[in-house]
Amino acid sequence: LPLSRRMGQKKRMAEKELQQSPLDTAQSPSPKEPHLRPASSLGPQRSIYFSSPKGHPARLGTEFFDQPAIPLARAFLGQVLVRRLADGTELRGRIVETEAYLGPEDEAAHSRGGRQTTRNRSMFMKPGTLYVYIIYGMYFCMNVSSQGDGACVLLRALEPLGGLETMRQLRNNLRKGTLSRTLKDRELCNGPSKLCQALAIDKSFDQRDLAQDEAMWLENGLLGPRRPAVVAAARVGIGNAGEWTQKPLRFYFQGSPWVSVVDKAAEQKNTQT
DNA sequence: TTGTCGATATTCT
DNA sequence: GAATATCGACAAA
Numbered sequence: 001l002p003l004s005r006r007m008g009q010k011k012r013m014a015e016k017e018l019q020q021s022p023l024d025t026a027q028s029p030s031p032k033e034p035h036l037r038p039a040s041s042l043g044p045q046r047s048i049y050f051s052s053p054k055g056h057p058a059r060l061g062t063e064f065f066d067q068p069a070i071p072l073a074r075a076f077l078g079q080v081l082v083r084r085l086a087d088g089t090e091l092r093g094r095i096v097e098t099e100a101y102l103g104p105e106d107e108a109a110h111s112r113g114g115r116q117t118t119r120n121r122s123m124f125m126k127p128g129t130l131y132v133y134i135i136y137g138m139y140f141c142m143n144v145s146s147q148g149d150g151a152c153v154l155l156r157a158l159e160p161l162g163g164l165e166t167m168r169q170l171r172n173n174l175r176k177g178t179l180s181r182t183l184k185d186r187e188l189c190n191g192p193s194k195l196c197q198a199l200a201i202d203k204s205f206d207q208r209d210l211a212q213d214e215a216m217w218l219e220n221g222l223l224g225p226r227r228p229a230v231v232a233a234a235r236v237g238i239g240n241a242g243e244w245t246q247k248p249l250r251f252y253f254q255g256s257p258w259v260s261v262v263d264k265a266a267e268q269k270n271t272q273t
Numbered sequence: 274t275t276g277t278c279g280a281t282a283t284t285c286t
Numbered sequence: 287g288a289a290t291a292t293c294g295a296c297a298a299a
Contacts, residue, residue, distance in 0.1 A: 110291080117284075134283065135290065136282080136292050139281095139293070154291060194293075234279070
């Protein structure tokens with residue numbers, strides 16, 4: 001049997017395992033991730049994970065978003081994004097891939113050079129503010145403002161957890177062309193614009209507050225002490241932004257089948273087996 | 274499995 | 287007029 005074929009089978013098996021039990025294959029947490037400690041270690045009266053302004057018990061509050069873009073991008077991994085539709089349907093997905101955009105000095109950011117326009121105004125608003133914009137004339141991307149002027153985090157992929165059939169419908173309706181083929185689960189949210197379609201997120205969400213909004217919020221993913229390893233890789237689709245093109249500002253759960261783009265070279269560098 | 278290409282609107286030059 | 291933080295169809299291998 002050719003080696004490539006065998007590797008392919010092994011890879012598929014590993015993915016299947018992850019799909020069935022995403023947390024069992026987890027490795028020990030990185031010491032670089034202080035924001036991911038269990039809530040119990042943060043003291044009883046004021047946990048950043050359970051501040052709950054509007055009655056959602058596990059809702060993450062403003063304190064969670066008030067950290068610099070890189071730690072926030074890492075802290076997003078494993079948390080659960082919840083979208084409540086007008087009819088009450090709740091769509092849920094665990095965040096598995098993000099990108100950090102650092103602000104004026106970041107040549108790949110919309111806020112590079114301190115540019116502030118009508119489009120990117122929400123990048124400069126308080127941490128937790130959504131920055132939703134139209135890309136390539138037909139798709140949306142969803143970002144969350146972080147600490148730091150003009151800094152934010154792009155959400156790139158989710159592991160769908162609930163409301164999958166509604167997501168499939170939304171994706172099919174919004175997709176152009178042949179609307180026949182049934183989308184696989186992994187095709188629902190494995191990309192920044194795909195997750196916006198699946199969760200019915202459009203421009204009307206721009207400038208809303210993820211810590212306060214009624215139609216969408218973030219919940220603690222309760223991943224516990226065992227978490228998947230996090231890969232730091234170059235960002236996707238930013239063209240040539242000089243030295244900023246290669247910087248490892250994209251973060252994803254290693255081995256997750258829900259990630260949009262896998263970077264094998266970065267994984268070698270990161271894990272040092 | 275990989276590469277190429279068109280769609281399409283807003284922003285910036 | 288060019289570029290763009292994308293996606294999906296299709297062809298080739």
